[in-house]
Amino acid sequence: xxQRKETPKKVYAKSNIDSKSMCRxxxxxxxxxxxxxxxxKASVNVLASAELLYDGKLLRGDSxxxxxxxxxxxxxxxFMKFKNMICDNQDSMMRQKRCVEFSPSAPTAxxxxxxxxxxxxxxxxxxQSRQLKPFLIx
Numbered sequence: 001x002x003q004r005k006e007t008p009k010k011v012y013a014k015s016n017i018d019s020k021s022m023c024r025x026x027x028x029x030x031x032x033x034x035x036x037x038x039x040x041k042a043s044v045n046v047l048a049s050a051e052l053l054y055d056g057k058l059l060r061g062d063s064x065x066x067x068x069x070x071x072x073x074x075x076x077x078x079f080m081k082f083k084n085m086i087c088d089n090q091d092s093m094m095r096q097k098r099c100v101e102f103s104p105s106a107p108t109a110x111x112x113x114x115x116x117x118x119x120x121x122x123x124x125x126x127x128q129s130r131q132l133k134p135f136l137i138x
Contacts, residue, residue, distance in 0.1 A: 023069040024058065025050060025076075035067040043068070049076040 023030050024038055036043045038050070039060050046068055051058055053076065060066065068076075 020065065020067070022065040023067060023072055024065040025068055025072040027065075028069055030067060030069045032067060035069050036073060038066050038068055045080075046073055046076055049080050053079060 021029060021032055023035065036046060038047050038058065047058065050068070
């Protein structure tokens with residue numbers, strides 16, 4: 001049997017960019033003095049928003065950045081405000097719809113269709129009688 005050769009593995013040189021000065025979300029190079037640590041107790045909301053948007057956990061790793069830049073923090077804040085606005089608006093529309101659908105004073109769909117059928121038949125019979133009157137007079 002022939003021996004298989006192992007596929008050579010590519011070795012990358014260590015980058016000169018320190019992961020400690022990089023934003024975890026957008027990977028931009030930042031000044032650590034002007035950003036937030038994702039894993040501090042004060043940044044719980046930022047971490048929760050990022051995980052909600054990412055749809056997964058942002059686990060703490062030694063080689064991964066742990067900072068979030070201010071633009072990303074603002075984006076997350078705006079995202080959460082927009083999401084809450086959508087939820088509030090959808091809830092209020094559903095409440096209004098339920099009130100109209102289940103209100104005892106609101107006519108049901110059967111009553112509405114019966115009224116429109118009666119109106120349509122009444123108008124068509126009036127049209128027919130108007131059309132027939134000249135023929136009856138002669």
